[in-house]
Amino acid sequence: MLELKNISYRVSTPEGELDILNDITLTIPDHKLVVFTGPNGGGKTTLAKVIMGLIRPTAGQILYNGQDVTDLDITARARLGISYGFQQPPRFKGITVHDLLLLAAGGEKLSKDRCCNYLTQVGLCANDYLDREVDASLSGGEVKRIEIATILARKGRLMIFDEPEAGIDLWSFARLTETFEQLHATGNATMIIISHQERIIRLADEIIVVAGGQIAHRGTTEEIFPLILADTLGSCPVMNRKEAAQ
Amino acid sequence: MITDIDAKLLEKIADLTGKPAAALNIRKDSGCEARQSTEHIEITGKTDKPGIDIRIKDGTRGEKCYIPVIISRTGLTEMVYNDFFVGDNCDVEIVAGCGIHNSGCDESRHDGVHTFYIGKNSRVRYSEKHYGENAPDQTGRNVMNPQTIVYLGEGSVMEMDTIQIRGIDSTKRFTKFVCEAGSEVVVTERLLTHGRQIAESDMEIQLNGDDARGRVISRSVAQDASEQVFYPRMEGNARCFGHVQCDSIIMGQAKVKSIPAIAANCTEAQLIHEAAIGKIAGDQLLKLETLGLSPEEAEETILKGFLR
Numbered sequence: 001m002l003e004l005k006n007i008s009y010r011v012s013t014p015e016g017e018l019d020i021l022n023d024i025t026l027t028i029p030d031h032k033l034v035v036f037t038g039p040n041g042g043g044k045t046t047l048a049k050v051i052m053g054l055i056r057p058t059a060g061q062i063l064y065n066g067q068d069v070t071d072l073d074i075t076a077r078a079r080l081g082i083s084y085g086f087q088q089p090p091r092f093k094g095i096t097v098h099d100l101l102l103l104a105a106g107g108e109k110l111s112k113d114r115c116c117n118y119l120t121q122v123g124l125c126a127n128d129y130l131d132r133e134v135d136a137s138l139s140g141g142e143v144k145r146i147e148i149a150t151i152l153a154r155k156g157r158l159m160i161f162d163e164p165e166a167g168i169d170l171w172s173f174a175r176l177t178e179t180f181e182q183l184h185a186t187g188n189a190t191m192i193i194i195s196h197q198e199r200i201i202r203l204a205d206e207i208i209v210v211a212g213g214q215i216a217h218r219g220t221t222e223e224i225f226p227l228i229l230a231d232t233l234g235s236c237p238v239m240n241r242k243e244a245a246q
Numbered sequence: 247m248i249t250d251i252d253a254k255l256l257e258k259i260a261d262l263t264g265k266p267a268a269a270l271n272i273r274k275d276s277g278c279e280a281r282q283s284t285e286h287i288e289i290t291g292k293t294d295k296p297g298i299d300i301r302i303k304d305g306t307r308g309e310k311c312y313i314p315v316i317i318s319r320t321g322l323t324e325m326v327y328n329d330f331f332v333g334d335n336c337d338v339e340i341v342a343g344c345g346i347h348n349s350g351c352d353e354s355r356h357d358g359v360h361t362f363y364i365g366k367n368s369r370v371r372y373s374e375k376h377y378g379e380n381a382p383d384q385t386g387r388n389v390m391n392p393q394t395i396v397y398l399g400e401g402s403v404m405e406m407d408t409i410q411i412r413g414i415d416s417t418k419r420f421t422k423f424v425c426e427a428g429s430e431v432v433v434t435e436r437l438l439t440h441g442r443q444i445a446e447s448d449m450e451i452q453l454n455g456d457d458a459r460g461r462v463i464s465r466s467v468a469q470d471a472s473e474q475v476f477y478p479r480m481e482g483n484a485r486c487f488g489h490v491q492c493d494s495i496i497m498g499q500a501k502v503k504s505i506p507a508i509a510a511n512c513t514e515a516q517l518i519h520e521a522a523i524g525k526i527a528g529d530q531l532l533k534l535e536t537l538g539l540s541p542e543e544a545e546e547t548i549l550k551g552f553l554r
Binding site: 052054073074075078079083084086088089090092093094095099100103104106150154 | 465493527529530532533534535536537538539540541547548550551552553554
């Protein structure tokens with residue numbers, strides 16, 4: 001179980017102090033698939049990074065399976081079973097897809113079949129990709145899918161995916177959605193997915209809308225989805241006036 | 247006599263363990279420690295200056311030739327000339343390399359000139375690894391200045407893989423290729439410097455014949471207060487294609503200078519160069535840490551991959 005208690009993240013800007021996250025308290029039970037959604041700049045990615053240790057909160061406490069991990073670094077949290085798929089994964093000259101999968105799997109010996117399995121789950125063929133370097137020769141969508149494959153190979157108990165759909169073509173996206181669905185069905189991992197895609201949102205046990213550095217809404221898909229649709233015009237005064245005039 | 251230290255050096259610089267069934271010449275402390283020729287590859291000592299001649303007969307295929315150099319004495323300085331005469335229609339692998347185990351406080355230095363005369367339609371894979379180390383509590387400098395000059399005949403291909411593993415205090419490298427029609431050269435240079443080491447690599451690729459192709463891939467890591475200078479030059483004198491790519495990772499207080507140059511003397515020449523110098527990207531480290539690696543392991547993994 002993941003517990004966030006009164007998490008805040010405040011930064012200094014030329015205009016003064018700015019709260020990116022403001023007193024967020026949240027519990028995510030084991031084996032749930034939770035989607036963080038909400039407007040750009042609302043704090044979703046920051047919140048996810050705080051969980052992985054990529055960002056240190058300025059206030060609050062994080063408990064993972066009852067252990068206080070607030071002061072643990074990224075490596076220690078990764079070794080506890082937290083994993084993170086970056087929205088824009090880095091590229092590595094000289095490091096192959098196979099190397100990355102091996103690193104992700106830790107000490108586990110990873111057969112070619114196993115690698116093939118992870119790559120197939122993100123719509124890539126091992127024969128074409130296993131020996132390729134994760135460098136600029138790969139497209140953004142390819143690197144993104146490899147990133148997700150490393151999270152699968154990691155077999156973490158808590159998997160965080162930051163906009164996994166970004167940059168991925170429609171066909172691969174459909175495959176990816178199936179993978180998330182299957183992964184959730186096995187019940188082995190808790191999943192936090194930052195997404196704006198309806199197909200992913202609809203997979204969620206719970207949707208958490210993060211806006212203005214706070215949790216604006218949370219609930220089931222049935223409860224929250226109508227609110228998201230209603231909110232699509234909410235932030236645009238021009239559109240609101242047009243709607244009102246009609 | 248090959249000591250345990252020598253054996254470790256040989257394995258490190260030439261992946262050589264025991265005596266292979268291949269043409270072989272082991273040079274140790276300026277003497278000939280072992281030599282064997284095969285039916286197709288003949289190795290003979292030079293009579294006018296230090297070094298050997300390696301003659302590979304026309305049509306020799308699938309054979310390997312090992313010519314490593316090791317130095318275990320401190321204060322030893324040598325200049326060696328090795329000439330390779332590779333016939334037509336060959337497909338061979340040549341493994342060179344130099345390792346110094348400096349046992350004292352004086353400078354040990356190996357300067358070598360390798361000249362290749364490669365016939366037509368042959369393929370040569372040439373690798374050389376350079377490595378230096380000091381005996382415990384010893385501070386003698388290790389210096390290597392390798393020169394490689396290649397005359398590549400029509401339709402021939404040479405893949406040259408040159409690596410400075412570590413422990414070389416000063417190196418000045420010179421590599422030159424003269425490429426005839428339809429020939430192809432791929433040079434991969436990987437270089438690590440640390441401490442206060444200095445490395446200079448000067449490279450000249452002349453693409454003289456139609457359809458000649460040249461590719462230079464240079465990857466280097468400069469750590470601590472070391473300094474590196476790269477000067478790869480590609481010259482297109484015919485209908486040819488050339489690509490120079492230099493990438494360096496800079497760390498600590500190191501300095502790196504990369505000056506790729508391309509010169510076209512024919513309107514049909516297509517030449518490209520790219521050069522990049524930068525520190526290890528923060529997001530690369532973070533990504534590997536999220537896979538459970540410590541920051542130190544992450545850095546090592548990135549450097550190892552980069553110099554692979």
